[in-house]
Amino acid sequence: MESTGVKTALVHPDNLPQGQSYLEWGAVWGGSVIAIATSTVLVQFGGSAGLALGDPMLANGEPSWQVIVASLWLFLTALASSAAGGYIAGRMRSRWGDAAKTEVEFRDGVHGLSVWAVATLTVAAFAALTAALAGMGVNAAAVQDVPENVAEYTTTLTVVYGFAAGAAAALGAGAAWWFASLGGSHRDEATDVNLLTPRFLRR
Incomplete structure (x- = not known):
């Protein structure tokens, strides 16, 4: 049989069709919902336990450490919610068999980072809307009557809380x-989910 001289490329059955993306939004949206729900539950738990952002001063006039504790809780909330959402997105996305292990890890990581971005933007938009609605009812005259030391502590602790929020968001991206x-x-390793849950929650 004579050769036609035409070379044909081997097509891997798992190769992604040209024009499609490796980013699976189904996994991203699912992870984002998990992240937002986890964050909401932890914030509610922290608020009920007295860890919410409170007054900058105690009744005796001394600075309150409640804002510092709330900032630490914010760290834990950001890490836990980002970790939960990222894990779900990474495990639920499809793996295409056309890349080395390092590339697969990168694609999984991008899905986790996308979850973090969607959840962060959603929470930020909700917080901005809440702050705007709350600001409509603020009495300007009442703000002017705030003692100078209280205003100073409030400004300082607001900066601390803002820094904590930014740092928590950055750590959340890494998580x-x-x-x-x-x-x-x-x-990829088909890890049994029972290994990830406490024994008393297993069937």
Whole structure:
């Protein structure tokens, strides 16, 4: 049989069709919902336990450490919600068999980072809307009557809380990336979900 001289490329059955994206929004949206729900539950729990952002001063006139404690709780909330959402996105996305392990880890991490971005923007938009609605009812005359020391403490602790929020968001991005990669690794290794749950919750 004579050769036609035409070379044909081997097509991997798992190759992604040209023009499609490796980013699966179904996994991203699912992880985002998990992240937002986890954050909401933890914030509610913290508020009921007295960890919410409160007055900057105690009744005796001394500075309150409640804002510092609330900032630490914010760290834990951001890490836990980002980790949960990232893991779900990484484990639930499809893996295409056309890349090395490092590339697969990168794609899983991008899905986790996307979850973090969607959840962060959603929470930020809700917080901005809430603040705007609350600001409509603020009495300007009442604001002017605030003692100078209270205003000073309020400004300082607001800066602390703002820094904590930014740092928590940055750490949340890292947690989402890492746990998405972990979820992808468990997906590829078919890790039994029972190994990830406490014994008393198993069937």
